[in-house]
Amino acid sequence: MDRYLPHRERLLTSSRPLPDFDVVAANGPWLHCADGRRIFDGSSGLICVNVGQGSPKVFSRIEQQFSRYSFGGAAVVQPHIQMELMERLCHAVGRPEDSVALTTCGTLGVEVAVGLARNITRARDGKLRGDILTSNLSYHGNSVFTLGVAGNQIRNPRPEDRYGLGPAFPAPYPPTHGHAHEGHGCDASCANEVARAIDSRGAENVAAVLIEPINGTTGGAFVPPGGYLRRVSEICQERNVLVIHDEVLTGLWRTGTPLASHHWDGCKPDLVILSKGLGAGYVGVGAVLVSPEIAPLLRHKNVDPLPAMGTMATHPLMAAACLGVLDELESLDFGAFTARGDRLGTSLRSLTGWAPVRDVRGVGHLYGVEVTPGLLWRLMEECERRGVFFYPFTGAGDPRSEGLVVAPPLNSSGEDIDFLTAALTDAVAALS
Numbered sequence: 001m002d003r004y005l006p007h008r009e010r011l012l013t014s015s016r017p018l019p020d021f022d023v024v025a026a027n028g029p030w031l032h033c034a035d036g037r038r039i040f041d042g043s044s045g046l047i048c049v050n051v052g053q054g055s056p057k058v059f060s061r062i063e064q065q066f067s068r069y070s071f072g073g074a075a076v077v078q079p080h081i082q083m084e085l086m087e088r089l090c091h092a093v094g095r096p097e098d099s100v101a102l103t104t105c106g107t108l109g110v111e112v113a114v115g116l117a118r119n120i121t122r123a124r125d126g127k128l129r130g131d132i133l134t135s136n137l138s139y140h141g142n143s144v145f146t147l148g149v150a151g152n153q154i155r156n157p158r159p160e161d162r163y164g165l166g167p168a169f170p171a172p173y174p175p176t177h178g179h180a181h182e183g184h185g186c187d188a189s190c191a192n193e194v195a196r197a198i199d200s201r202g203a204e205n206v207a208a209v210l211i212e213p214i215n216g217t218t219g220g221a222f223v224p225p226g227g228y229l230r231r232v233s234e235i236c237q238e239r240n241v242l243v244i245h246d247e248v249l250t251g252l253w254r255t256g257t258p259l260a261s262h263h264w265d266g267c268k269p270d271l272v273i274l275s276k277g278l279g280a281g282y283v284g285v286g287a288v289l290v291s292p293e294i295a296p297l298l299r300h301k302n303v304d305p306l307p308a309m310g311t312m313a314t315h316p317l318m319a320a321a322c323l324g325v326l327d328e329l330e331s332l333d334f335g336a337f338t339a340r341g342d343r344l345g346t347s348l349r350s351l352t353g354w355a356p357v358r359d360v361r362g363v364g365h366l367y368g369v370e371v372t373p374g375l376l377w378r379l380m381e382e383c384e385r386r387g388v389f390f391y392p393f394t395g396a397g398d399p400r401s402e403g404l405v406v407a408p409p410l411n412s413s414g415e416d417i418d419f420l421t422a423a424l425t426d427a428v429a430a431l432s
Helices: 006-008 057-064 079-092 108-123 144-149 188-201 228-237 295-299 316-332 334-353 376-387 412-432
Strands: 025-029 028-035 038-041 097-104 131-132 206-209 243-247 271-274 286-290 356-364 366-371 391-394 402-408
Touching: 028 402, 038 295, 038 412, 079 097, 079 286, 079 316, 097 108, 097 243, 097 334, 097 356, 108 144, 108 206, 108 402, 188 206, 228 243, 228 376, 334 356, 334 366, 334 412, 356 402, 366 376, 376 391, 376 402, 376 412, 402 412
Parallel strands: 131 206, 206 243, 243 271
Antiparallel strands: 025 028, 028 038, 097 286, 271 286, 356 366, 366 402, 391 402
């Protein structure tokens, strides 16, 4: 027995009601266990291992930088590799003129984006307050501020610990929006709730609306109705309020396009936050992209200093790993990649005829399979018996919705996708 296992309870980390995998090796989307089993990573770890494990391109980039120097603050050492990452990243997501703030994780990326938005609106509009408005079905990170301001029922702080923070408007998805109980679904008009939220605070007090363009793990891959994000952008522009898209989970082709917002016209945000898909599980990283129309305001003589990015924020080895991830992503055959995502969606939607499955939703390589409350962990156990791991989600409502996030690495093969869907179908059948 591993000599450390008796002390497992001293490691203060999250756990689940199923045994951990004793992993001795990993290759691409596969985990190899000490008992000889191999497990397919059907959720890209925590929806971050987007190019699989053991990437030669990532290793090569890190090795090259390691031989040069392993640390150098960007304010002291010329940031050559960080500049290279900025240029590559901005071109990859179709925002070639953006300015970029590099941070150490998605949570800090959100915090930095909030600080930048507040500075920009104070310099541009003379706003005294910098309120940040979010929806009641959202997750924006794991700090006291980001947990308090967002709408994750499981992880929200107790009311007495929220410092007055909380979500400001309903998300355009059941079961959090009244339309679900009025006999018709949500549409673009649900964005009027955002307008009411801004107007109730006073637009002069609101710096930004922070929104996930496609819902992540809080609700399980809900996709907004057509026109909704565009209408949110119009509402915010009319009121001099910035739009921040939290693409920590969805950015860099997770939903089939470089950014999830690219699925719709007319909804380009002022700031974008990236993280999971950029580090791909190799390094902790966050990046905040700021549009060229507003970035110069951050250098205004009367603006507050830039928010602290963190000691390790522009770490050269981090930048090197991210460049390797971009190398992997940009080497994809995008025609085949798109076809695999379509195939995944078609196979998953066929599960809606089975009794345990309440809904299947999503796009690209991101899907939520919602199941009857009480069956989540039984289904996960059945999947793992068949050699596939999935990440669970718990959403909203009473009883709270629950299910699996299906999000395989983006460079999974067609055979890998078939293995995943066959195992999941078999597991669902076993519970029917």
